[in-house]
Amino acid sequence: MLNDKTIQIIKSTVPVLEVHGTAITKRFYEMLFTNHPELLHIFNHANQKQGRQQTALANAVYAAAQHIDNLGAIIPVVKQIGHKHRSLGIKAEHYPIVGQTLLAAIKDVLGDAATDEIIQAWAEAYGVIADAFIGVEAEMYDQAEKQEGGWSGFRPFQVVKKVRESDVITSFYLAPQDGGRIASFLPGQYISVKLDIPGETYTHIRQYSLSDAPGKPYYRISVKREDTLKDRPAGKVSVYLHEKVEEHDVLMISAPAGDFTLDQQDTRPVTLISGGVGLTPMVSMLKTLAATNPQRQVTFIHAAQNGDVHALRGEVEELAAEHPQISAYWCYDRPTEQDKADQAYHKEGYVDLQWLQSIVAVKDSSYYFCGPVPFMRTVNSLLKEWGVPAADIHYEFFGPAGSLENEPAAV
Incomplete structure (x- = not known):
């Protein structure tokens, strides 16, 4: 447990993290890979170059600082990251390395503003946060190995x-x-x-x-x-x-991991919305619903450039033909001439609220979506504009977690 003084110091640094968080995490990764290049066997190099990993870590550190007096509030984030860590093979022995490097990066970026008192407070806080991650991930490793057909590593x-x-x-x-x-x-x-x-x-x-x-x-x-x-x-x-x-x-x-999963206890209608290769988890959900819950109404919506890049279409259409409770719709923003001749899509352009409202049979549904980040920002914005409760909105980032609260973009 952290004492009140340490908690107060950590919370006082929240405004600093808002301004300098990404700079700190960028410096953190530079120092980490310089001092421990062996960790490049684990981390995604592309996400490093694009800055996505730095932003995700900055957001996680910021959230931890905000809720340092109630870490239970960030357990969902801990579990989400824990799934990724277990899947990658990150272990308890990596956490001291990360802690030492993070403190050094804070000092390096903030200079004299990072007083000994602040660094000491963050060292204590990091210990508590790391213990939370290590505990959650230990359970995940144990479960992955001991389940039927499971394995470690x-x-x-x-x-x-x-x-x-x-x-x-x-x-x-x-x-x-x-x-x-x-x-x-x-x-x-x-x-x-x-x-x-x-x-x-x-x-x-x-x-x-x-x-x-x-x-x-x-x-x-x-x-x-x-x-x-x-x-x-x-x-x-x-x-x-x-x-x-x-x-x-x-x-x-x-072994399989991840917390973006279909709630199979919910009996209400479900809407699955995907863009591009984001249809992969949606198809898994659709096939599962068709096999295990044939009474549950499903609306499957997929957005793609055109038919040439639209994958798994035949599988989805076959399920829709076999199961009257399943409806499937395609939105192409750049249909080919062949697509037009075949009338191979239901909407040209982008997913918008008017079209969404016209094809979703029941608004009181659970909504799952996945795809490129701009696509997800727009879908999230449309659902919120429609008044869909946050508890019914579920989504997955491919790669490091980000934010969908920015301005919507065309899908």
């Missing part, structure tokens, strides 16, 4: 099938190399894939949502190939998976 899986789903998305069906059982998962969860790419100094780990229903003897991930776009370089892992990994190859996989 990374396990070799063979690619038993590789399927091109669209111009940019390919599915990989993964079965354990040892022929043993595999852990079940909740629809919406993900696995981590660890790759040693020839010519690369460090291991690369990426997390991919499972795109099929649980209960199969395999896991399926559907991966978008991230090509060069303006100032953003091509995705090393996604390109390698698309171009180099073939059937019979072996990939190292962590």
